[in-house]
Amino acid sequence: MRAKAIVLFLLLLAFAFAQSVREVGMGGVSLPGPGSSWANPAYAAAPARFDRGTWSVPLGLLGLLLPDRSPLYYFAAPDAFYSSFDLLSFYDQIAHLDAFLINPARSPAEVVLKVSQGEGGELEFRLEDGEGHPIRLGAAKDLAPPRPLGLTPPPFLNLPFSLGQGFAGEVGLFAGVDRLSLAPDAKLAALLAGGSLAPNETYTLTAEGAASAGVSLGFAFSQALPPLPEVPGTLFVGARGEGFLGLARFESEVTTSFTTDASGKPAETRTSTRLFYSYLGQGIGYGVRLDLGLAYADASGVYGLGVRNLASFARWQGIERVDDDGGSTEQPRTETFAGLAPAFYLSGAGYVPLEQGEKLLVAADLAYDGAISGHLGVEYPIQNLALRAGIGYEAGLKLGLGLGLDLAALKLDLALTSHTAPLTGGQVFGVTAAVGF
Amino acid sequence: MKKLAWILVLLGLLAGCSARTRYAFELDAGSFLGDQVEGTVDLGVPAAFHVYLPDDDDDLATPDTGGFLAQVPGPIADALERIRLTLEATLENQGAGELTLSAAFYLAPESETDIYQPQYKVAEAAVEPNPVPPGEGARLNLSAELQSGDSAFATVQEGGGKFRVGLELAGTGQKFAYRVERFTLFLEAKPLGRLVRGD
Numbered sequence: 142m143r144a145k146a147i148v149l150f151l152l153l154l155a156f157a158f159a160q161s162v163r164e165v166g167m168g169g170v171s172l173p174g175p176g177s178s179w180a181n182p183a184y185a186a187a188p189a190r191f192d193r194g195t196w197s198v199p200l201g202l203l204g205l206l207l208p209d210r211s212p213l214y215y216f217a218a219p220d221a222f223y224s225s226f227d228l229l230s231f232y233d234q235i236a237h238l239d240a241f242l243i244n245p246a247r248s249p250a251e252v253v254l255k256v257s258q259g260e261g262g263e264l265e266f267r268l269e270d271g272e273g274h275p276i277r278l279g280a281a282k283d284l285a286p287p288r289p290l291g292l293t294p295p296p297f298l299n300l301p302f303s304l305g306q307g308f309a310g311e312v313g314l315f316a317g318v319d320r321l322s323l324a325p326d327a328k329l330a331a332l333l334a335g336g337s338l339a340p341n342e343t344y345t346l347t348a349e350g351a352a353s354a355g356v357s358l359g360f361a362f363s364q365a366l367p368p369l370p371e372v373p374g375t376l377f378v379g380a381r382g383e384g385f386l387g388l389a390r391f392e393s394e395v396t397t398s399f400t401t402d403a404s405g406k407p408a409e410t411r412t413s414t415r416l417f418y419s420y421l422g423q424g425i426g427y428g429v430r431l432d433l434g435l436a437y438a439d440a441s442g443v444y445g446l447g448v449r450n451l452a453s454f455a456r457w458q459g460i461e462r463v464d465d466d467g468g469s470t471e472q473p474r475t476e477t478f479a480g481l482a483p484a485f486y487l488s489g490a491g492y493v494p495l496e497q498g499e500k501l502l503v504a505a506d507l508a509y510d511g512a513i514s515g516h517l518g519v520e521y522p523i524q525n526l527a528l529r530a531g532i533g534y535e536a537g538l539k540l541g542l543g544l545g546l547d548l549a550a551l552k553l554d555l556a557l558t559s560h561t562a563p564l565t566g567g568q569v570f571g572v573t574a575a576v577g578f
Numbered sequence: 579m580k581k582l583a584w585i586l587v588l589l590g591l592l593a594g595c596s597a598r599t600r601y602a603f604e605l606d607a608g609s610f611l612g613d614q615v616e617g618t619v620d621l622g623v624p625a626a627f628h629v630y631l632p633d634d635d636d637d638l639a640t641p642d643t644g645g646f647l648a649q650v651p652g653p654i655a656d657a658l659e660r661i662r663l664t665l666e667a668t669l670e671n672q673g674a675g676e677l678t679l680s681a682a683f684y685l686a687p688e689s690e691t692d693i694y695q696p697q698y699k700v701a702e703a704a705v706e707p708n709p710v711p712p713g714e715g716a717r718l719n720l721s722a723e724l725q726s727g728d729s730a731f732a733t734v735q736e737g738g739g740k741f742r743v744g745l746e747l748a749g750t751g752q753k754f755a756y757r758v759e760r761f762t763l764f765l766e767a768k769p770l771g772r773l774v775r776g777d
Contacts, residue, residue, distance in 0.1 A: 248599050254651075257606035265609075271600070 162575035163193050165239065166543015166556030167518025168531020170504045172490050173436065173443040178361070179295055180486040180508075181447025182379030183434035185309055186363035190443060191490055191502070193545070195552050195577035201238035210234045210245060233562065233569060236318070240571030246562035252276065263337040263405050275334060287351075287511050288319040289482035291430050291453025293385050296357055307364040315385070316354035320392075323348045340405040345398040353390040353457075355426060359383035363434075374439025380432070387426020390457050392417040411466055417474060419459025428455030428478075442491020449484045449510070484510035499523075504531075512536060520545070529556070537561025540568075552577035600659075601767050603650045607743065608761035610646055614638075616757040619747075624675050629747040630694060631758070643692040645684060645744025650765050655739030657767040661724040661731060665745065666760040669705055669716045673752025676709035681720050681747050685730040688740040700730045710754075734765070 164170055171177050172191035178184045208214045210230040214222035230245040251271025259265050268276045288294070294317030301311040325333065329344040363379035394415045402408035419426060430453035436445035454477075461474035490504035502520035507513070518531025518541065529543030543556035554575040562569045608615055611632050619629055619638055634642040663683050671677040682702040686693035701722030710716040724731045734741050743763065747756065 251600045251602060253602040253604055255604045255606065257609035258612070259609075262612075271602075 160197075160239065161193065162195065162197055162239070162554035162556050162573050163191075163520070163529065163543065163545060164518070165558055165573050166529035166531070166541050166545075166554065167502075167504060167520060168516050168541035169533040169535065169539055169558075170490075170516035170518035170531055171486075171488050171506045172504055173445050173488050175301075177488065178301075178363075178379070178381075178434075179299065179313075180449065181434035181436060181445045181488070182361045182381040182432050183363050183377040183436035183445055183447070184443075185301075185361055185379055186307065186365055186377045187436045187438050187443050187445070190438075191504075193552065193554065193575075193577060195554050195575040197239055197573065197575045199238055200241040200573055201234055201571075204234045204241050204245070205231075209247075210242075229563065229565070232321075236563075237558070237560065237569075237571055240556075240558045240573040242569055242571040244569055246565055246567075246569055249276065249565065259337050263339075264407075265335065265337040266332050267335045268333040287322075289450060289453070289484075289511065290457075290476065290478035291428055291455040291480075291482055292450040292484055292510060293353065293355065293357060293428075294319070304360075307362050309361050309363070311357075311359045311361070313357040313359070314355075315357055316352075318350070318352045320349055320351035322350075338401050338405045338407070340401055340403050343398050343400045345396060348395045349393065351390070351392040353387060353426070355385050355387040355389070357383055357385045374437055377434075377436040377438070377445075379434040379436070381434075382429060382431055384429045385427065385455075387419065387428075387457055389420040390418070390424075390426055390459065413465035414463070416462045417457075417459055417476065418462075419457050424457065424459035426455070426457035428453060430454070442489060444489035444491075445487075447486040447488075449486065451483050452481055454479045484508070486510075535560070537563075538568075550578060599768070601654060601657075603654050603765045603767075605648055605650070605763040605765075606761075607646070607648070607763055608758050611758060611761070614758075616755070618672070618753065618755045620672075620753040621751070622753075624673065624750060624752045626750050627748065628694075631745040631747070641694075643694050643744075644690075645686065645693040645742040647688060648741055648743055648763065650734070650739040652739050654765055654767045655735055655737075658731065658735055658765060659725070659768055660766045661734065662764040662766075663701065663720075663722045663724075663743075664760060664762050664764070665718065665720040665758070667718040667756055667758045669710065669718060669757075670755045671710040671712055671714055671716070671751065672754055674712055675752055676711060677716075677749065677751035677754050678704075678709045679716075679718070679747060679749035679751065679754070680704040680708075681718050681745060683720065683722055684742075684744045684746060685724075685733060686742045687733055688737050688742060690742055693742045693744050694746055697729070700724060700728070710751075 160169065164172055173184055174187055174189045174191050175185050176192055205211050208221040208225040209227050212231060214226060227248050229248045233245040234242050249270035253269045253271060255267040255269065257265050270276055294315045296313030296315045299311055299313040301309055303309050324347050326345040328342060329346055332344060359381050361379060361381035363377060366376040366378060397412040399407045399410045431451045432449045433451055434445060434447040436443065456475060456477045458475050460471060462471040486508045488506035490502065492500035493503055494500055499522050505517045507515040514535045516531060516533035520527050520529045525547040527545035531541040533539045538561050540559035541556060546553040556573045558571040558573055559568050614632055617638060619627060621627055628641060629638050630641045630643060632646050665681060669679065680702055683700045684693045684698045685700050686698040701720060703720040705716040705718045707716060
């Protein structure tokens, strides 16, 4: 039963993508309008000026057929799994499921821990890859920054329905990573960068991860305000109450540490693990939250500020298992969050007339949901073709290049994406596509 | 076993996790020689000699046979695939006559008090040139690679990563100076590969 739940959870994770290919091609910027109402409820009433009417093709699923990033080969072809599988590539692909990654992040082929004795008799350490380059564990801190418990990941599948008079509802499925981090404490980081062991010190390495999946149900109200004097455009306001039913949640925290004796030699090692897991049938999660939004549209563009999770309540019931040197304990646990943990989302887009008569689409956004992210993108039309480019920051630099094609019976969007490889650095490139009729 | 699994998970995370990732522990044994990394052996008259490095009391004339205790992480020892020992040294014959010299690696269990017994010898090589004429210098290059099936390889695994290692310089001569430029132990493992294969 537990294994089935984990497989189900992974499958849910496997569909976690949200942005349109047009937005991806513009560096990951979110375009204001009904398609972004999950981040700003006022956008539900705002004009849909930037809606392309295309549907993303989850090309990332093709990547998951390859042995270097598919854990399913463990069952189907163990030899291929053993020789090729790379968890970092798997994570990179599943975190960018909208794109087929051409060169996903790869683990180093070799990790070398070098130990020597200093002139004073102290032990010295250095962590390197096989080519002598230092491995910086600090780069793995906040691979996925912590998300407040009351704030569920953005839905990857959202079914909106209108209730009339500015009221609307939506049912969504969400799944995503809420936390992923590997962090040495300052003493261990300095040690592995070529430092030496000090007497009577404790060195600690902590790995944390959390992910959740579930169903969301939201009711929103959005409406244009009456015209205001001296204001040429239209103001929109929106509010949404959203509840969720949690299908699965997994949290882990692994801490390993060692302490040196008076002579500076490792004397005691401790490892402790804390797991919390909850899945339908064994536990459950539920919660509600309030989102508010404000938008403005005029001839120049559409702009808005959304505040998700202004107030929220969330509760997960599951099992907590703790293993340490004293043994292991497993008992029911309830995790509860109630309060304020707002996530801000500021965005805007508009058409800028060019001398030749064309209109350049310029869009930008800035968000904070535990970490800061931002994007800037442009689209330049040439007859029935659109060229797109953009740049963004999401815990690392990302670039986008895109192409839109409007034919008589077919719309096609293609984008070349780029993001910083987790842990190892460097740029990862991918291809994503969308079609419309 | 559960702790071992978690340590392996952490090791995997260190590299981003790959079954093909090799983990290596490189011990700079030369740095543990301290002042003995270079020295002069003066026998007074031409004679046979045996010098053991490291030497506990820094008196090379009174050999100490315990070597030094090395310890590698348990997961590395459990999933060991290869051990490579490397020695690079220079010598100068400062005696009146010729110097003949060979070096040998010894690797023995943690509990052994005399590691310089034939069953613990893993590799041996002579200086180049051999013999070394009076007043001349010479180089000593010695390397060995141990794999599954070698007794020294089993010694490391059975000791849970703890073992003793030492270096013997033996030959005939009157007086010579030596300098150890490189003395390393390189132990290589694929702990995640072993984990996923269930070996």
